Amino acid sequence: MIAYLIRRILYAIPIxxxxxxxxxxxxxxxxxxxxxxxxxxxxxxxTPEAVEKWKQQRGYDKPLFLNSTADDTKKISDTIxxxxxxxxxxxxxxxxxxGRNISREIATRMGPSLAIALPTFIxxxxxxxxxxLLMTLFRATTLDIAGVALCVTLMSISGLFYIIGGQFVVSKxxxxxPISGYSGGVDSFKFVALPIxxxxVSGVGSSSRWxxxxxxxxxxxxxxxxxxxxxxxxxxxxxRHVLKNxxxxxxxxxxxxxxxxxxxxxxxxxxxxIPGLGSYTIDAINAQDFSVVRAMVFLGSxxxxxxxxxxxxSYTVVDPRVRLT
Amino acid sequence: xxxxxxxxWSDALVFLLLATGIATAWYVRQxxxxxxxxxxxxxxxxxxVSLLVLSLFFVxxxxxxxxxRAALPEQNSxxxxxxxxxxxxxxxxxxxxxVRTEKTYSAxxxxxxxxxxxxxxxxxxxLRDYPRLRYGGxxxxxxSERDGDVLKRALLGALxxxxxxxxxxxxxxxxxxxxxxxxxxxxxxxxxxxxxxGTIANLATAxxxxxxxxxGQDVLYLSLKSIRTGLIIGTxxxxxxxxxxxxLGVAAGYFRGWVDDVIQYLYTLLSSIPGVLLIAAAVLMMQxxxxxxxxxxxxxxxxxxxxxxxxCLILGVTSWTGLCRLLRGETLKLREMEYIQAAQSFGVSSxxxxxxxxxxxxxxxxxxxxxxxxxxxxxAEAVLSYVGVGVDPSMIxxxxxxxxxxxxxGREPMVWWALAAAFVFMLVLVLAANLFADAVRxxxxxxxxxxxx
Numbered sequence: 052m053i054a055y056l057i058r059r060i061l062y063a064i065p066i067x068x069x070x071x072x073x074x075x076x077x078x079x080x081x082x083x084x085x086x087x088x089x090x091x092x093x094x095x096x097x098t099p100e101a102v103e104k105w106k107q108q109r110g111y112d113k114p115l116f117l118n119s120t121a122d123d124t125k126k127i128s129d130t131i132x133x134x135x136x137x138x139x140x141x142x143x144x145x146x147x148x149x150g151r152n153i154s155r156e157i158a159t160r161m162g163p164s165l166a167i168a169l170p171t172f173i174x175x176x177x178x179x180x181x182x183x184l185l186m187t188l189f190r191a192t193t194l195d196i197a198g199v200a201l202c203v204t205l206m207s208i209s210g211l212f213y214i215i216g217g218q219f220v221v222s223k224x225x226x227x228x229p230i231s232g233y234s235g236g237v238d239s240f241k242f243v244a245l246p247i248x249x250x251x252v253s254g255v256g257s258s259s260r261w262x263x264x265x266x267x268x269x270x271x272x273x274x275x276x277x278x279x280x281x282x283x284x285x286x287x288x289x290x291r292h293v294l295k296n297x298x299x300x301x302x303x304x305x306x307x308x309x310x311x312x313x314x315x316x317x318x319x320x321x322x323x324x325i326p327g328l329g330s331y332t333i334d335a336i337n338a339q340d341f342s343v344v345r346a347m348v349f350l351g352s353x354x355x356x357x358x359x360x361x362x363x364x365s366y367t368v369v370d371p372r373v374r375l376t
Numbered sequence: 377x378x379x380x381x382x383x384x385w386s387d388a389l390v391f392l393l394l395a396t397g398i399a400t401a402w403y404v405r406q407x408x409x410x411x412x413x414x415x416x417x418x419x420x421x422x423x424x425v426s427l428l429v430l431s432l433f434f435v436x437x438x439x440x441x442x443x444x445r446a447a448l449p450e451q452n453s454x455x456x457x458x459x460x461x462x463x464x465x466x467x468x469x470x471x472x473x474x475v476r477t478e479k480t481y482s483a484x485x486x487x488x489x490x491x492x493x494x495x496x497x498x499x500x501x502x503l504r505d506y507p508r509l510r511y512g513g514x515x516x517x518x519x520s521e522r523d524g525d526v527l528k529r530a531l532l533g534a535l536x537x538x539x540x541x542x543x544x545x546x547x548x549x550x551x552x553x554x555x556x557x558x559x560x561x562x563x564x565x566x567x568x569x570x571x572x573x574g575t576i577a578n579l580a581t582a583x584x585x586x587x588x589x590x591x592g593q594d595v596l597y598l599s600l601k602s603i604r605t606g607l608i609i610g611t612x613x614x615x616x617x618x619x620x621x622x623x624l625g626v627a628a629g630y631f632r633g634w635v636d637d638v639i640q641y642l643y644t645l646l647s648s649i650p651g652v653l654l655i656a657a658a659v660l661m662m663q664x665x666x667x668x669x670x671x672x673x674x675x676x677x678x679x680x681x682x683x684x685x686x687x688c689l690i691l692g693v694t695s696w697t698g699l700c701r702l703l704r705g706e707t708l709k710l711r712e713m714e715y716i717q718a719a720q721s722f723g724v725s726s727x728x729x730x731x732x733x734x735x736x737x738x739x740x741x742x743x744x745x746x747x748x749x750x751x752x753x754x755x756a757e758a759v760l761s762y763v764g765v766g767v768d769p770s771m772i773x774x775x776x777x778x779x780x781x782x783x784x785x786g787r788e789p790m791v792w793w794a795l796a797a798a799f800v801f802m803l804v805l806v807l808a809a810n811l812f813a814d815a816v817r818x819x820x821x822x823x824x825x826x827x828x829x
Contacts, residue, residue, distance in 0.1 A: 065641065066641070066644055066645055066648055069641070069645040070645060070648060070649055073645070073649075074649075074657060077657050077658060077661050078657065078661065089668075203807065203810050203811065203814070204803075204807060206810065207751065207803055207806040207807040207810050208799075208802075208803060208806075209755050209758045209759070209774075209778075209799075209802055209806075210755070210759060211758055211759060211762060211778055211782075212778075212795075212799050215778075215782060215785065215795065218785075219785060223785070311650070314650065317652055317763060318759065318762070318763075332653065332656075333763060333764075336656045336660065336763060336764055336765060337764050339660055341660070344653065344656065344657055344660070345657075347650075347653055348649050348650065348653045348654065348657060351648075351649060351650035351653060352648040352649050352650075355647075355648040355649075355650070356648055
């Protein structure tokens with residue numbers, strides 16, 4: 052198990068190097084720092100001096116990969132790639148274009164993101180699985196067909212409309228919670244309640260239908276027939292046998308997103324003005340702040356790979372036959 | 377000639393896709409075993425009604441793809457000068473909708489603007505009131521006549537639509553010999569659509585059926601134009617996804633060894649980057665390229681179009697990994713089959729085995745993935761445009777419509793019609809696509825229909 056973990060973590064390193072190189076290429080090789088400077092400064096204020104100054108302030112005035120003017124180790128370390136990319140492996144993301152420390156910013160913004168993402172995830176999972184089990188129990192009846200029809204309709208609605216509609220009905224018509232904003236402590240409840248509700252509702256369609264498919268696949272297997280032949284009630288078959296055996300496909304889809312919860316949700320956070328990582332990312336995209344976008348891409352890949360490893364570990368918990376070697 | 381045909385990049389690609397589609401359909405028609413699952417699709421009334429709705433959207437999208445530039449009125453020089461504005465055949469068809477713009481917001485079917493303005497009456501007194509619209513209900517002498525007029529026009533339009541629908545249905549009925557089509561459901565759906573179109577078309581001659589937006593453009597026109605953008609994102613992306621996923625997935629599964637390692641590395645790498653961020657990064661990069669090379673584009677339309685094509689390309693490059701993984705898994709399974717081993721021991725070359733034995737057996741996975749992805753891509757367009765990495769802001773799309781209308785929710789009284797229009801159009805398009813995709817999956821998936829177990 053330990054050996055397996057070490058191997059997986061070692062395997063993650065080439066992936067992360069690849070991610071790093073890819074984003075570096077996207078941002079620095081295809082667009083030279085000069086292009087970036089011109090774009091940031093706007094068309095009117097571009098003079099060669101202004102471009103140079105902009106590059107120098109942000110440390111973009113060095114060669115990309117190899118500094119032939121410097122000596123020894125500085126040949127590699129005194130370059131944009133080394134200073135902007137290699138340091139990411141130490142989780143040091145440098146400074147954003149407005150001069151703030153990105154790592155500190157990420158640490159403070161993770162809280163609000165989690166305050167919304169975690170409850171949404173847990174409540175959502177419970178509701179989706181229960182709804183799917185209900186549809187499976189009443190499979191091929193009118194209730195099931197109506198449930199599936201509801202799911203297909205719900206999943207055909209754009210996520211934007213769930214947010215806009217929810218804000219309109221709950222906040223504007225009923226005045227139950229503020230439309231947007233955030234504060235720490237106990238007060239935060241009234242700010243996060245609506246985003247969580249909307250997050251859960253917007254996922255009902257696709258998730259419940261997906262779980263229903265998994266359960267139906269399991270229910271066609273031989274062990275279910277055996278269980279029924281033994282005289283077990285349908286409910287008992289469903290909860291004791293089908294749910295347990297469906298755990299592997301469920302975990303495959305679910306565990307991988309747990310670490311990504313830290314990243315927050317782009318849409319929800321920006322609509323509700325939550326100062327989390329999602330809105331941070333959106334602001335960076337709109338301001339074309341490449342350092343922040345690159346930091347978020349890197350963080351996202353680290354968390355995704357952590358999710359894959361966690362998924363494998365979770366298999367050993369639910370299925371004693373799985374041995375990680 | 378008083379116009380010049382313009383073929384934008386996206387148009388060319390759409391024609392290419394259309395040609396491929398027609399060629400595939402012709403190929404399938406010749407072969408009974410390939411036709412069989414399609415016959416199953418054709419028997420499902422839900423699928424056929426969805427297909428009818430979808431084809432309506434596709435016709436609008438195609439008409440909107442035939443672009444041209446009109447010649448400007450005669451100037452003193454000999455050569456004809458063409459307008460810098462790129463129009464489409466669809467624009468020409470609904471020209472009244474396009475050119476009859478009001479000053480600013482007006483509610484659906486309204487005869488007056490949404491906001492009060494200062495006006496001077498005949499006596500020279502200044503008063504504040506809702507000014508009448510330039511076009512919406514302009515034929516009415518008094519605002520109170522509106523309700524009766526709307527009702528009359530709606531009924532006439534519905535009647536006209538019904539008659540036209542019946543005529544078409546009769547024509548099809550006498551022509552078709554199909555035994556297995558769910559004709560009754562199709563007939564009901566076609567008549568309903570004909571009535572709706574008739575009503576809206578007749579009302580649209582005198583009113584703004586869905587109101588106008590901030591700069592006075594007709595919302596119905598904007599919604600209809602958005603259809604093309606959505607369809608292009610949903611279909612052109614597959615042009616990129618398909619070859620990548622097919623070749624890499626099949627190659628990884630069949631050759632294994634280092635080929636498999638490299639391809640697995642590639643797709644783990646791409647899928648480890650959060651989708652929206654990768655798209656955002658690529659779009660930002662592309663935006664800089666487009667901005668620094670203004671000389672590449674002769675019209676704003678061609679620049680916006682380039683961005684759309686590039687967006688499809690980026691979406692394709694970031695979204696082939698899922699399908700690739702599926703295909704790799706399936707190929708791994710297939711290559712152990714006895715008929716493949718037989719072919720190998722006969723000395724059939726790898727390329728031939730791939731082309732003759734593996735590819736045909738993974739086609740159903742590809743088809744299912746394509747139809748399932750379509751609706752997801754249409755929805756993704758709206759989200760990406762909201763984030764600011766979608767289509768060009770000057771391009772009419774559901775995303776830009778929602779984005780513009782979102783800020784108006786706070787106004788009093790609320791401006792709801794643009795959002796409602798985008799919502800309804802998107803829901804109909806995506807729902808039809810989802811229902812059709814479900815039917816295709818049920819017909820092509822070799823596993824038994826699970827709902828009936």
